[in-house]
Amino acid sequence: MKIAVAKGDGIGPEIMDTVLHIFEAAGVPLTYEFVEMGKWVFDKGFSTGMTPEAQQTIERLGILFKGPMETPKGKGVKSINVTARKVWNTYANKRVFQSLHGVDTVFSKAGIPIRLTILRENIEDTYGGIEHMLTGDVAVSRRMITRPGCMQFLRYCFDMASKQGARRITCAHKANIMKLTDGLFLDCFNEIATEYPHLKADDIIVDDLAMKLVIKPHEFDVICLTNLQGDIVSDLCAGLVGGLGFAPSANIGDAISIFEAVHGTAPDIAGKHIANPTSLLLSGLMMLRHLGIWEQAATIENALLHTLEQGVHTGDFGDKTTAPVMTPEFAAAIISNF
Ligand code: NAD
Numbered sequence: 001m002k003i004a005v006a007k008g009d010g011i012g013p014e015i016m017d018t019v020l021h022i023f024e025a026a027g028v029p030l031t032y033e034f035v036e037m038g039k040w041v042f043d044k045g046f047s048t049g050m051t052p053e054a055q056q057t058i059e060r061l062g063i064l065f066k067g068p069m070e071t072p073k074g075k076g077v078k079s080i081n082v083t084a085r086k087v088w089n090t091y092a093n094k095r096v097f098q099s100l101h102g103v104d105t106v107f108s109k110a111g112i113p114i115r116l117t118i119l120r121e122n123i124e125d126t127y128g129g130i131e132h133m134l135t136g137d138v139a140v141s142r143r144m145i146t147r148p149g150c151m152q153f154l155r156y157c158f159d160m161a162s163k164q165g166a167r168r169i170t171c172a173h174k175a176n177i178m179k180l181t182d183g184l185f186l187d188c189f190n191e192i193a194t195e196y197p198h199l200k201a202d203d204i205i206v207d208d209l210a211m212k213l214v215i216k217p218h219e220f221d222v223i224c225l226t227n228l229q230g231d232i233v234s235d236l237c238a239g240l241v242g243g244l245g246f247a248p249s250a251n252i253g254d255a256i257s258i259f260e261a262v263h264g265t266a267p268d269i270a271g272k273h274i275a276n277p278t279s280l281l282l283s284g285l286m287m288l289r290h291l292g293i294w295e296q297a298a299t300i301e302n303a304l305l306h307t308l309e310q311g312v313h314t315g316d317f318g319d320k321t322t323a324p325v326m327t328p329e330f331a332a333a334i335i336s337n338f
Pocket of ligand 1: 011067068069070071081245260261262263264265266267268269274275276277278279316
């Protein structure tokens with residue numbers, strides 16, 4: 001099976017090479033077609049940040065595994081990450097946050113394991129960027145929530161929750177205030193819930209959710225949110241399990257899915273070979289499972305967990321008890337634990 005790979009900018013090539021090296025050592029049955037995408041492609045004059053050949057390859061192969069990418073600063077330039085999600089209608093963003101042994105958090109120290117799946121609608125809401133100045137002092141932003149957009153996304157959520165045997169699926173919203181937009185999202189959720197009577201479906205106001213996630217995150221399982229609220233809540237959940245370095249991400253569409261790390265290009269440490277590849281590796285594991293490559297995904301995941309438990313860490317962990325290792329040593333430790 002072949003997939004498209006874009007290494008990205010900054011630390012992207014270092015962590016992507018590391019993850020592909022681990023895949024190779026584990027015997028992952030994938031081949032790769034490398035595509036031109038990223039800041040350097042903007043600089044070559046392609047306004048979407050990718051070449052037409054890259055777009056054709058991704059559309060032909062259906063799966064893009066990507067490193068973080070930098071969007072050039074300045075008015076009129078759209079984020080390549082947002083463009084990719086829109087061009088290929090990857091309408092659901094899935095992030096899985098789980099406690100990892102060896103990554104200390106307040107919950108791991110209290111013996112409370114966390115496993116949360118955050119599903120964020122990926123296309124609509126204020127992310128259309130439809131904004132204008134009404135007067136010199138008044139800025140207006142339009143928020144678009146559509147019934148087809150909600151139904152497409154929420155159907156995926158219920159289907160996924162059902163397949164993974166979720167104990168609860170929760171809709172988070174602000175329908176008490178935004179009665180039309182969030183109200184429509186909640187109505188669609190309740191409508192689809194009737195088709196899945198075996199799933200415990202409920203809803204919660206998003207600010208209440210934020211408070212409860214910090215106090216008792218283990219009570220939740222799958223949570224569905226609109227785009228902006230989902231963006232904020234997913235970073236909160238990353239904090240619960242140790243930070244963005246431990247959070248994988250998938251952008252799921254019907255024809256194309258994109259798997260990527262959630263952090264950025266880390267320009268301050270690029271080229272130093274000290275970056276933590278865990279987020280990209282976990283995203284790669286989500287991709288392997290999406291493609292049905294279960295055995296190698298389990299081998300790599302177990303080795304990663306064991307490595308973290310052994311105290312083998314890159315410098316970003318904040319762990320002062322063991323000296324940090326460089327990215328290649330971290331990968332070698334994972335491979336030695338297969
Ligand atoms: P960042 O995530 O790149 O960096 C924030 C801090 O976290 C830095 O100190 C960095 O060194 C550290 N860090 C990030 N990832 C790390 C890793 N794997 N290992 C060790 N340390 C890590 O955020 P930023 O500085 O705000 O953004 C830099 C660039 O990345 C911007 O151009 C932004 O647009 C882009 N970005 C891209 C994506 C994406 O491609 N999905 C996401 C976010 C930001």
